[in-house]
Amino acid sequence: MLILVENLPSPFDRRVWQEATTLVAHGYQVSIICPTGKGYELPYELIDSIHIYRYNLPNEGEGALGYLLEYSAALWHTFRLAYKVRRERGFDVIQACNPPDLLFLVGGFFKRFYGSRFVFDHHDINPELYEAKFGRRDLLWKLMVWLERQTFRTADVSIATNESYRQIALERGGMRADRVFVVRSGPKLDRLKIQPPKPELKRGRRFLVGYVGVMGKQEGIDYLLRAARHIVHELKRDDVHFGLVGGGTSLEEMQQLAGQLGLADHVTFTGRVPDAELLDMLNTADVCVNPDVANDMNDKSTMNKIMEYMALGKPIVQFDLAEGRFSAQEASLYAARNDAVDMAHKIVALLDDPERRLHMGQFGRNRVEHELEWRYEVPKLLRAYETLWT
Structure with a gap:
């Protein structure tokens, strides 16, 4: 072969x-x-x-x-x-x-x-x-x-x-x-291991919102950053940090946008990192996000990040896309398509509801273990x- x-x-x-x-x-x-x-x-x-x-x-x-x-x-x-x-x-x-x-x-x-x-x-x-x-x-x-x-x-x-x-x-x-x-x-569960969180990744804040994936135009990182701005500046939530793992052609542009939105102190961009560092970020996250832009491509595509989040027992927020919904089902909340403000409110709703986060994370992990691995x-x-x- x-x-x-x-x-x-x-x-x-x-x-x-x-x-x-x-x-x-x-x-x-x-x-x-x-x-x-x-x-x-x-x-x-x-x-x-x-x-x-x-x-x-x-x-x-x-x-x-x-x-x-x-x-x-x-x-x-x-x-x-x-x-x-x-x-x-x-x-x-x-x-x-x-x-x-x-x-x-x-x-x-x-x-x-x-x-x-x-x-x-x-x-x-x-x-x-x-x-x-x-x-x-x-x-x-x-x-x-x-x-x-x-x-x-x-x-x-x-x-x-x-x-x-x-x-x-x-x-x-x-x-x-x-x-x-x-x-x-x-995903293979022998690679995606649930491990103790690393509190230092939260940069002194109560919550961490995690993302892993490519930093490209169709990945919707700008929507995520605008959702983060709404959370931090409009909802006055200074207790949330955002950890974004991944590299790509838009990484520098997204770093600049975070600064322009007044989020430099609230967002960590790691770039491409080894699996161990990626797992540290995701295991520490309280909520994981998939901000992929709602378009024909993403609506029909299965994103690896969704199943990686589920394998680690993490509740998810994403835009309402056909294949994303098929993969995650009850492990995710679904924001209105390309609506950063609705994504922000969905993220905060989960951060403030630990029991719901636990239920959604358990559902996702179980679905991977018994159907999607x-x-x-x-x-x-x-x-x-x-x-x-x-």
Whole structure:
């Protein structure tokens, strides 16, 4: 098996790493091609019997030219390293994890000329992602739709992260129903351990509101900061601190916005940190938030952070999105879509109701333990691969 990833290094990308280690545990030989990243700079590593080949990318794309440079470099290095893997150990299957929807060019090439099978692991709906970032449906949006269609046409099997993505594979991608498998990004509880809180992370305040995720435009960090401003300045709650874990292209911009909103002393931005520090923040949080903007992309997407919060027994506040509601159910309160003030009031309502927080946290943890943990997805993943040979 050869797994292609462009947007995150391995083993940092949790979904990809869980898939890879699962395949190894069931007798597959696995190689991964991915970019380098902070803490993952080596061009080659062997970790848990998985061969990882990494390449350097230009800075993450901003605007059409930035993305063109990034994706062109990624394609060149992916082709180059795929040949290297083929020479050194060979592969029968290429699995492409998007974004971008360009990796079918690599999978299709080796499928046509070397007989490899091609699996599309559908992580993001790129036409909706483009619209969320740039707010328009122009020629480049139409190109995204075309590239997505070509990816599905090339794939022997597609893996969807939820039912919304499965419908896209069937309707927009034209795939056969028996070739599309839903494999959710369930957390592994041996990684997400409930531990004692670290009170110092509250910076002397009574409550901590936690967030973990990417700092990008469609993640709605600006909504969260405006909710925080309402809590601190309008509701006069000086007893709440906010801990935001994660990096991304909007991190510096969001730090500046926090200052402009008078929140510099009430918000901690950690940037990207090791898992241990991430877990410290989440285990200390009294309430966790998902401020993802209500749009077509986020409405149809399953966010890893939601299930990580649930695995740690944390009550959640998020905007009312279809897949977010499916995942969290009673573990979350749902604010009106893109309404920072309503999100603020939902957060405060939970902070002031410890019994409700406890009930919601227990519900979420129980749902992960008995329905959503990764072990329930393993048979589905293996069935998808078995289908390649039928």
